[in-house]
Each structure stands twice: as structure tokens, then as C-alpha cells.
Amino acid sequence: MAAIEFDILQYMSGLTGFTFDKAVLTRIALERGVDQVTAYAQLTKRQRDLITADLLLTAYLSPTVWASFDQAHGSFKKGVGSQTMYNKEEIYNYLYNIYSQYEDEKLEELPDNSAHVFFRNDI
Amino acid sequence: MAYIDRDELQDFPFTGKFYKSEIDKTKPLTEQVETEVTIAEVVCDIQEESNFRATATAKAVYGVYVPFDSDTTEIPVQRGHMFKGYQYGLLVSGKVIGVFPSQLGPFDNYTERGSDVVPHRCRGYLARVEATDV
Numbered sequence: 001m002a003a004i005e006f007d008i009l010q011y012m013s014g015l016t017g018f019t020f021d022k023a024v025l026t027r028i029a030l031e032r033g034v035d036q037v038t039a040y041a042q043l044t045k046r047q048r049d050l051i052t053a054d055l056l057l058t059a060y061l062s063p064t065v066w067a068s069f070d071q072a073h074g075s076f077k078k079g080v081g082s083q084t085m086y087n088k089e090e091i092y093n094y095l096y097n098i099y100s101q102y103e104d105e106k107l108e109e110l111p112d113n114s115a116h117v118f119f120r121n122d123i
Numbered sequence: 124m125a126y127i128d129r130d131e132l133q134d135f136p137f138t139g140k141f142y143k144s145e146i147d148k149t150k151p152l153t154e155q156v157e158t159e160v161t162i163a164e165v166v167c168d169i170q171e172e173s174n175f176r177a178t179a180t181a182k183a184v185y186g187v188y189v190p191f192d193s194d195t196t197e198i199p200v201q202r203g204h205m206f207k208g209y210q211y212g213l214l215v216s217g218k219v220i221g222v223f224p225s226q227l228g229p230f231d232n233y234t235e236r237g238s239d240v241v242p243h244r245c246r247g248y249l250a251r252v253e254a255t256d257v
Contacts, residue, residue, distance in 0.1 A: 013125040022128040069127050074170045080127055 008037045015052045018059050018066075019080050028054045046102055053098035057106065060091050135166040135190055139208025141200045141219065141250070163199045165189045169208055169215050172251070185215055187250040191224070198222060198248050206252045217254030224248040 009025045029035040032051055037043055062085075070079040085091070099107040141162040146155050167189045174183040187206055191198060200222050207216040225247055 009126065020126055022126050022130075025126055069129075071132055073132055073168075 006039050008034055011040070012051055012055065015048070016055050016059065018055070018083060020055065020058065024055075024058055028058075049098050050102060050104055050106075053095040053104070053106070056091050056095040057110070059085065060088055060095065061111075064088070135168050135188070137167050137169050137208055137210055138165070139167050139169070139187065139206060139215070140164045141204045141206050143204050162204055167208060169210055183217075183254050184220070185217065185252045185254060187252050189248055189250065191247045193224075198224060200248070200250050206250060215252070215254060217252040219250050220253045221251040222248055223251075 008029055009022065012025045012029065013020065026035070028051055032047060032054065034043065034047055034051065064085050066081055066083040066085075068079055068081040070077065072078075096107075096110065098104075099110065142159050143162060144157045145160050146157055148155065167187050170186045170188070172184045172186045175181070187208065189200075200219060202219055202221055204219045205216070206219055207214070209215070
């Protein structure tokens with residue numbers, strides 16, 4: 001069996017069960033500074049975990065049902081999805097734990113998932 | 124590929140040219156030869172629309188999809204012109220049997236007018252090319 005060729009976008013696409021746009025993977029690769037990585041060994045566990053969290057954050061902030069995507073040329077067709085997310089809370093907890101573990105700056109950007117009670121005096 | 128690449132397909136990956144054959148009849152008969160006059164060199168997409176095969180006969184009709192700026196030019200291609208294009212080295216050549224423009228894009232919304240030049244606004248046109256040497 002031939003050696004597996006490493007491609008960072010391909011690798012990132014396998015970190016979660018979601019099928020993302022290439023543009024999403026590219027953005028996260030650039031933001032995490034791994035776009036030039038050419039081998040698995042060049043990635044640290046921290047980078048792998050945070051990329052996973054970034055992907056899950058994108059999924060978390062996406063609509064619950066993702067539209068399907070189809071391409072066709074002549075009689076050749078291929079499609080992806082649609083994809084449905086059934087439990088956003090579990091995803092939120094998972095990515096929250098990763099950001100917390102590494103005290104990543106994204107932690108501050110996370111939407112607060114806890115229930116709010118506003119008092120009239122606060123408004 | 125396990126991700127969605129929205130740029131994977133190019134709209135117009137091929138090149139080709141529409142041309143006509145002319146003979147300069149002012150020359151003496153012995154000097155009259157067919158010359159190729161280029162009508163338009165284009166980027167395009169080429170798709171087979173139908174084919175027909177029988178003993179000693181093989182024909183195919185190709186759709187040649189061409190982008191076009193209707194604000195500045197008119198469609199130069201007419202029925203009867205010839206087309207020659209290459210799909211990754213594969214030659215597609217034949218005679219234009221219809222030209223259909225579209226306002227929406229060159230792909231779906233064509234009007235089958237059967238006319239030679241349609242000057243109303245459109246963003247692309249479809250030239251049907253019948254090839255007999257498939």
C-alpha cells in the first residue's frame with residue numbers, strides 16, 4: 001500500500017463529521033497558521049484540538065440544517081448533504097472545553113449558551 | 124474529496140473558434156481555394172447533447188456554451204458557421220445548427236428561435252454544433 005499523502009485541508013475535513021466548504025477550511029488553516037503544514041508530524045496536539053474546536057464553532061454558528069450542494073457537468077453529477085445537526089449543546093460543550101483547556105482567545109468570542117434572566121433594572 | 128469546493132468546476136474551461144469557409148471568386152478558377160475566416164475565438168464549455176449511431180453513420184450534437192457581454196457586442200455566430208474546439212486535447216468540430224441566447228446565463232434559459240442573430244440582451248449563448256466525425 002502506498003504511503004498516505006498528507007494534505008492539510010483533507011486532514012482538517014476529517015476532524016469532524018461535518019462536510020465544510022473549502023473556504024471554511026482554508027480560513028481556519030490560515031487563522032491557525034497551519035496552511036503551510038505538509039506533514040502530520042508538524043502539527044501539535046494544541047493545533048489539532050483548536051482546529052477541531054474552530055470547525056465545531058463554525059458548525060455551531062451555522063443553521064441547524066445545511067443545504068445540500070450539487071454539481072453537474074453533462075451526465076456526471078455529485079452531491080453533498082444536506083446535513084442536520086440534532087444536538088448543538090453537546091457540540092458547544094465540546095468546543096468550550098477545548099478552548100478552556102488551552103485558554104484560547106476564542107473563548108471570549110463564544111456566545112453564552114447559558115440561560116439569561118434579565119432584571120428590569122439591568123435594561 | 125471530503126469537502127465542498129465550490130470552485131471545482133470551471134464555467135468555461137475550453138477554447139474554440141467559430142469560423143466560415145470562403146472562396147475568393149474574383150480569382151481565376153484554378154486559383155480559387157477555400158480559406159478559413161475566423162468569426163470569433165471564444166472560451167466555452169462543450170457538452171454532448173445527443174448522438175446517433177447506425178451502420179456507417181455516426182453523428183453527435185454538442186452544446187457549445189459561450190459567455191457574452193450583451194451590453195457591448197452582438198452575437199457574431201450564425202447558423203451555418205463552423206466550430207472547432209478542444210476538450211483536453213479531444214477535437215470537437217462541426218457545423219453550427221442553431222444559436223440560442225439567454226438572459227440568465229448561457230446554460231438553461233435559452234429561447235429556441237432558430238434565428239441567426241438575436242440582438243436582445245443576454246449574458247451568453249448556446250451554439251448547437253453537429254459533428255459527423257465523432
